[in-house]
Amino acid sequence: MTPRRPVLPSALRATLTGLALAALALAVFGPLTNMLLWAFAETWYFPAKLPQSYGFAFWERVFRPQGNAMISLGNSLVIAVLTVVVSLLVAVPAGLALARGRLPGRALFLFLFLLPQAFPAIAVQMNVARIFYSLGLNGTFPGVVLVHAIQGLVFSVWISAAAFAAVDPALEEAAANMGAPRFTVFRTVTLPLALPGLIASAIFVFLISLDEFTGTFFVGVPDVTTLPLLLYSAALEGNYQIASITALILLVPSVVFMLVIQRFLKADVLARIG
Numbered sequence: 001m002t003p004r005r006p007v008l009p010s011a012l013r014a015t016l017t018g019l020a021l022a023a024l025a026l027a028v029f030g031p032l033t034n035m036l037l038w039a040f041a042e043t044w045y046f047p048a049k050l051p052q053s054y055g056f057a058f059w060e061r062v063f064r065p066q067g068n069a070m071i072s073l074g075n076s077l078v079i080a081v082l083t084v085v086v087s088l089l090v091a092v093p094a095g096l097a098l099a100r101g102r103l104p105g106r107a108l109f110l111f112l113f114l115l116p117q118a119f120p121a122i123a124v125q126m127n128v129a130r131i132f133y134s135l136g137l138n139g140t141f142p143g144v145v146l147v148h149a150i151q152g153l154v155f156s157v158w159i160s161a162a163a164f165a166a167v168d169p170a171l172e173e174a175a176a177n178m179g180a181p182r183f184t185v186f187r188t189v190t191l192p193l194a195l196p197g198l199i200a201s202a203i204f205v206f207l208i209s210l211d212e213f214t215g216t217f218f219v220g221v222p223d224v225t226t227l228p229l230l231l232y233s234a235a236l237e238g239n240y241q242i243a244s245i246t247a248l249i250l251l252v253p254s255v256v257f258m259l260v261i262q263r264f265l266k267a268d269v270l271a272r273i274g
Helices: 008-039 057-062 068-102 106-118 122-136 141-165 169-177 182-211 215-217 229-238 240-264 267-271
Strands: 041-043
Touching: 008 041, 008 240, 057 068, 057 267, 068 106, 068 229, 068 240, 122 141, 122 169, 122 215, 141 182, 141 215, 182 240, 215 229, 229 240
Parallel strands: none
Antiparallel strands: none
């Protein structure tokens, strides 16, 4: 007769579950709460547990028209949009070829796009910066856009290939049988059906570019500044209010776009890439 395992009392089990959930909530929301406190703190000196005074003085400094924050925000948005355009110009034909074409070494090709992620970002971006310096791209917007696009292509190509793979080939064949040219089939059938995945790809690339620091630091500094660079500089200087406000600005589009991604990107679409 198998001995019965001891069962924890319900009160103890509930207590352990509550402690585990509390620890998880602290790990997730603790840093966010601290960031919010710093964003509205005007004075906060050790060993006080909470700020001594709150206000919007640092917000005014951040959003001052002639301030570095607004210039950095504008640079970040322009670079992110251009990065999306460059990435999609490559990812759409590449994704279509990987999903529809019978390419030899297709798995190897996809693996090569992931390979740079296996190496430390600093080592990769430092060598990219050396190449860009020889081409005269350091300290320029095109150079920063290209280095961001290198990062974004990893995701845009994979997601685009998954989006095109999810399109039923029978629908394309039906349009072709009705006399539609190949480009018309792509424009009226394939592209609209794959559009949700392409939108999700564009959102991913936009967020990657918006948060990219290492590539911008090695390629863009000192002529091109973005919000992540401003956040880093403020944190190094001990100006935690400016750093926290900048982090909140970066956090808002990330949260909004991730909610949008849930609508456009489905698990069954990603599964098709295998």
